Amino acid sequence: MARQIGDVILDLKNISLRFGGVRALTDISFDVKEHEVRAIIGPNGAGKSSMLNVINGVYRPQEGEIIFRGEHRHNMNTHIASAAGIARTFQNIALFKGMSVLDNLMSGRTLKMKANFLQHALWWGAARNEELAHRAKVEEVIDFLEIEHIRKTPVGRLPYGLQKRVELGRALAAEPSMLLLDEPMAGMNVEEKQDMCRFILDVNDHFGTTIVLIEHDMGVVMDISDRVVVLDYGKKIGDGTPDEVKNNPEVISAYLGTQH
Numbered sequence: 443m444a445r446q447i448g449d450v451i452l453d454l455k456n457i458s459l460r461f462g463g464v465r466a467l468t469d470i471s472f473d474v475k476e477h478e479v480r481a482i483i484g485p486n487g488a489g490k491s492s493m494l495n496v497i498n499g500v501y502r503p504q505e506g507e508i509i510f511r512g513e514h515r516h517n518m519n520t521h522i523a524s525a526a527g528i529a530r531t532f533q534n535i536a537l538f539k540g541m542s543v544l545d546n547l548m549s550g551r552t553l554k555m556k557a558n559f560l561q562h563a564l565w566w567g568a569a570r571n572e573e574l575a576h577r578a579k580v581e582e583v584i585d586f587l588e589i590e591h592i593r594k595t596p597v598g599r600l601p602y603g604l605q606k607r608v609e610l611g612r613a614l615a616a617e618p619s620m621l622l623l624d625e626p627m628a629g630m631n632v633e634e635k636q637d638m639c640r641f642i643l644d645v646n647d648h649f650g651t652t653i654v655l656i657e658h659d660m661g662v663v664m665d666i667s668d669r670v671v672v673l674d675y676g677k678k679i680g681d682g683t684p685d686e687v688k689n690n691p692e693v694i695s696a697y698l699g700t701q702h
Contacts, residue, residue, distance in 0.1 A: 447668060448476030451652060452497070452620065457506035459492055459676075466492040467503065470678045472671045474620070479646055479653045481663045483687075484673035485696060490656045491533060493673065494622050497654065498523040498530050529618035531609045533625045533656075539598030543608050546597055547583060550615030551576040583611050586648070587641060603634035610641065614649075621645065623655040627662060635659065639666055664688065672696070 452474040459467040467489045474480045482490045495501040496508070499518040508515040510526060529550075537546050584593050587607055592600060597608055606626060613621055626642065627635045643666055645651050657663050663670060664684040672680035672693050680686075680693040687693055 447478045450474070451476045451511050452654075453507075453509040454493075454497070455507040455509070457493070457496060457503045457508075459489075459496060459501055459503045465676050467496070467673075467676045470506075470673070470676075472678065472681055474652060474654055475668075476652055477646065477650055478668040479642070479655065479666055481667040481670045482654065482656050482673065483658070483660070483663055483670055484679075487675070488673040489676040490673055491624055492676075494530070494624055494654070494656065498528050498622055524616065527617075527619035528622065529613040529616045529620070530622040531606075531613050531624060531626060533628060535602075535605050535609055537597045537605060537609055537612070540596055542594050542596055543589060543600075543611075544577075544580065544584070544593045546608055547580040547611050547615045548576065550612040551580065579617070580615050583614050586614070586644070587611050603630050603637070606630065606634075606638065607641065610638075610645075614645065614651075618651060620652045620654065623653065623657075625656050625658065627657060627659060635662060642666060660688075 450473045454473065455471050457467055457470045458465070470489075470493065482493060484490055492501060496503050496518075499515075499520045499522060502518065508518055510518075510528075515522065515526075538549065541549075584590055587610065589604065589607060589611065592604060592608075597605060600608065610623075610626065623642070627638050630638065639662060642653060642655070646653050655667075667684055669682060670680070670684055670687040671678060672687055672690070674696040679696055680690045682690070
């Protein structure tokens with residue numbers, strides 16, 4: 443059955459972000475629809491990661507509105523974003539290198555743990571039952587991402603491509619409704635990119651998770667995205683379907699370096 447893209451669940455209106463006198467984002471507006479794969483592209487320094495940081499509350503814009511599921515998020519921060527169902531991976535891998543794959547994924551369940559510190563320390567009563575339930579959810583993610591064979595391996599011993607997959611797994615362990623992926627395929631070879639593309643599409647299809655991703659590989663973007671927004675020097679220069687964007691003269695000019 444074909445995937446059904448729903449209504450707008452994230453609406454960014456006139457977002458501007460400054461660091462002192464430096465403008466990272468200027469008057470940017472776009473939306474994200476439920477169940478879609480929404481790509482953010484642009485040359486280096488275009489403001490792509492800054493935009494993801496605005497969405498999940500790492501940065502607070504000086505101007506503009508963030509509306510998530512119909513609610514104005516004037517004071518969005520990382521905790522509010524996580525509690526609202528927004529999870530994130532990072533351009534630079536941010537895993538606990540000395541911990542096993544399983545334990546890294548368990549850390550993605552932290553916000554869903556309700557037992558108190560003493561119960562967890564004693565592994566008693568509600569804490570024991572809760573941990574077993576969370577572990578079962580994590581095992582589902584491990585099976586889904588086909589990493590059963592490394593589940594007890596310390597993450598620091600894994601090759602780069604598998605570490606990126608584990609980071610995806612940790613985000614999925616939080617059961618997000620929206621997943622933000624910051625260059626999930628950076629540094630990967632062709633085979634690793636194909637695997638990651640497959641997993642991203644499977645997450646979108648199987649769990650119904652809305653995906654917002656930054657990616658520099660235009661072949662990947664055109665293949666897996668429903669809509670693409672293009673940034674350049676902190677401004678939006680294109681927005682539409684992959685075909686509309688790749689035929690946009692302003693986008694072509696920015697990528698060829700003839701605009702500036």
